[in-house]
Amino acid sequence: MEDELASHTWQFSPVEVARMLxxxxxxxxxxxxGGLLSLDQYDCVADGPIFQDTLNNVVTRLRNDNxxxxxxxxxxxxxxxLTECVAACHDALDERQVxxxxxxxxxxxxGFTVNDILVTSLGExxxxxxxxxxxxxxxxxxxxxxxxxxLDGESSHRVVLVVETGGSxxxxxxxxxxxxxxxxxxSQVRSFVPVLAFNRVSQALRFLIFHHGGVTASxxxxxxxxxGSKEAxxxxxxxxxxxxxxxxxxxxxxxxxxxxxxADCLGKTYMVAVVNEVLSRSPRxxxxxxxxxxxxxxxxxxxxGGPFQRHVLTAC
Numbered sequence: 001m002e003d004e005l006a007s008h009t010w011q012f013s014p015v016e017v018a019r020m021l022x023x024x025x026x027x028x029x030x031x032x033x034g035g036l037l038s039l040d041q042y043d044c045v046a047d048g049p050i051f052q053d054t055l056n057n058v059v060t061r062l063r064n065d066n067x068x069x070x071x072x073x074x075x076x077x078x079x080x081x082l083t084e085c086v087a088a089c090h091d092a093l094d095e096r097q098v099x100x101x102x103x104x105x106x107x108x109x110x111g112f113t114v115n116d117i118l119v120t121s122l123g124e125x126x127x128x129x130x131x132x133x134x135x136x137x138x139x140x141x142x143x144x145x146x147x148x149x150x151l152d153g154e155s156s157h158r159v160v161l162v163v164e165t166g167g168s169x170x171x172x173x174x175x176x177x178x179x180x181x182x183x184x185x186x187s188q189v190r191s192f193v194p195v196l197a198f199n200r201v202s203q204a205l206r207f208l209i210f211h212h213g214g215v216t217a218s219x220x221x222x223x224x225x226x227x228g229s230k231e232a233x234x235x236x237x238x239x240x241x242x243x244x245x246x247x248x249x250x251x252x253x254x255x256x257x258x259x260x261x262x263a264d265c266l267g268k269t270y271m272v273a274v275v276n277e278v279l280s281r282s283p284r285x286x287x288x289x290x291x292x293x294x295x296x297x298x299x300x301x302x303x304x305g306g307p308f309q310r311h312v313l314t315a316c
Contacts, residue, residue: 002170002177005173005214005286008215008286009173009214009217010214010217011217011218011219012219014219014235015046015234017218018234018237018238019039019042019046020039021194021235022044023243024042026042027041046237054092054096055233058089058092058236058237059233061092062088075114078165078198079114083111085232086107086236089233090102090240105241105243106242107240110161161194162179162183162195163195164197166197166198167199172199173215176195176208176210176215177210179195180215181283184210188283189250190250190251191249192209193211194209194239194249195208196208197217202220202222204221205220206219206220210285212284212285212286212289214286257275258274259273259274259275261273261295261297271297272297272298273297273298274296275293275296277294278292
């Protein structure tokens with residue numbers, strides 16, 4: 001993983017990383033240069049007064065509740081700390097009735113756990129390299145199997161945010177890259193994968209965003225110091241505002257099992273095709289992550305209700 005990442009690493013302040021992670025909309029009237037917008041050309045939720053007021057509320061809640069600080073090397077202490085952070089963010093948003101409401105938040109059922117075995121999306125039992133993971137709907141934490149991707153016919157919890165711990169940042173980021181690669185492999189429609197990295201020596205937390213250009217990391221936040229703890233909460237709160245798959249790094253036009261293919265030259269209608277067989281995949285963090293699938297076009301597309309001739313497509 002070190003060779004794959006090479007020099008494709010960037011570091012930003014927690015404020016900038018929170019802006020990257022938070023929902024955002026393009027600022028009106030801005031001319032797009034080359035089809036791309038910079039971060040400053042978006043209105044980011046993390047810049048607004050509601051976000052700032054809620055962040056202060058979160059910090060106050062954790063201070064008043066005497067949040068558990070994982071001074072030991074026990075992963076269970078860190079699980080308790082992370083669980084408390086997520087709960088404080090959701091409770092603060094609920095108190096102010098901030099949208100999205102809890103039932104519409106992507107991470108509303110987020111629970112952390114310490115696991116030894118993880119079942120991949122390919123149905124293979126492999127050693128779980130990650131120290132801590134979380135899944136949606138874990139109640140109580142640690143209940144039920146965890147999976148990198150969806151499995152047909154099985155009731156399971158899908159890993160959405162991995163936590164890696166280590167004694168040095170080089171060690172921890174390398175481990176995190178391996179987990180990110182597995183996440184991409186379990187769901188190759190993702191454009192980025194968030195991973196938390198915790199340094200046991202400095203007691204500092206980083207948010208890592210793995211994408212196909214490399215990894216974007218926050219500066220380390222010491223969770224034993226008030227300033228660092230607040231900056232870590234800032235990034236947790238940005239995640240709490242996620243409400244759509246697009247905002248979490250998933251592509252809106254296709255999933256791991258279905259594709260929405262254009263049905264006209266204007267792109268106003270589409271037809272649905274299901275994945276019949278995965279012919280080739282190359283899970284990676286950096287560079288092209290080629291996925292070749294054989295698709296089966298449905299006879300009746302729910303998009304326009306019209307009949308379509310049944311045939312097999314091969315799409316890359």
